Amino acid sequence: MRLSRRLASTTVAVALVLPVSGAAIAHARVHPAGASPQRGAPAKAGEPFGAACRIRVAGSQVTADCHNPYPRTDSVTLHVECTRWWDLDSDGTAVKAGPAQTVRLSGRCWKEVESAWVSHRKAR
CATH class of the missing domain: 2.60.40 (Immunoglobulin-like)
Structure with a gap:
């Protein structure tokens, strides 16, 4: 039970951060x-x-x-x-x-x- 709660909260955190950081990284690499x-x-x-x-x-x-x-x-x-x-x-x-x-x-x-x-x- 404890593993599934950690996995769920980690999955939600990654899902919220990836779209924002992915766009920023892609733009930053184009303009170093x-x-x-x-x-x-x-x-x-x-x-x-x-x-x-x-x-x-x-x-x-x-x-x-x-x-x-x-x-x-x-x-x-x-x-x-x-x-x-x-x-x-x-x-x-x-x-x-x-x-x-x-x-x-x-x-x-x-x-x-x-x-x-x-x-x-x-x-x-």
């Missing part, structure tokens, strides 16, 4: 820290879009400098995934990078940084 400058999502053909971002990790601090050379405003957000299981991952607030504008985003972990990436959206 220290990667080359990233471009935004592709826009319509012939319409350039997306700020170029440089991400720097120094210990537990993450800084991203994003420059938007295009005429359309890009809304950029910094995402930081921490190495330790108890360290909280963070998603920054969206910052609008207007045409020919450079913005700086920052985030941190308590200990080591696993990965960091910048997401892009067309500002309305």
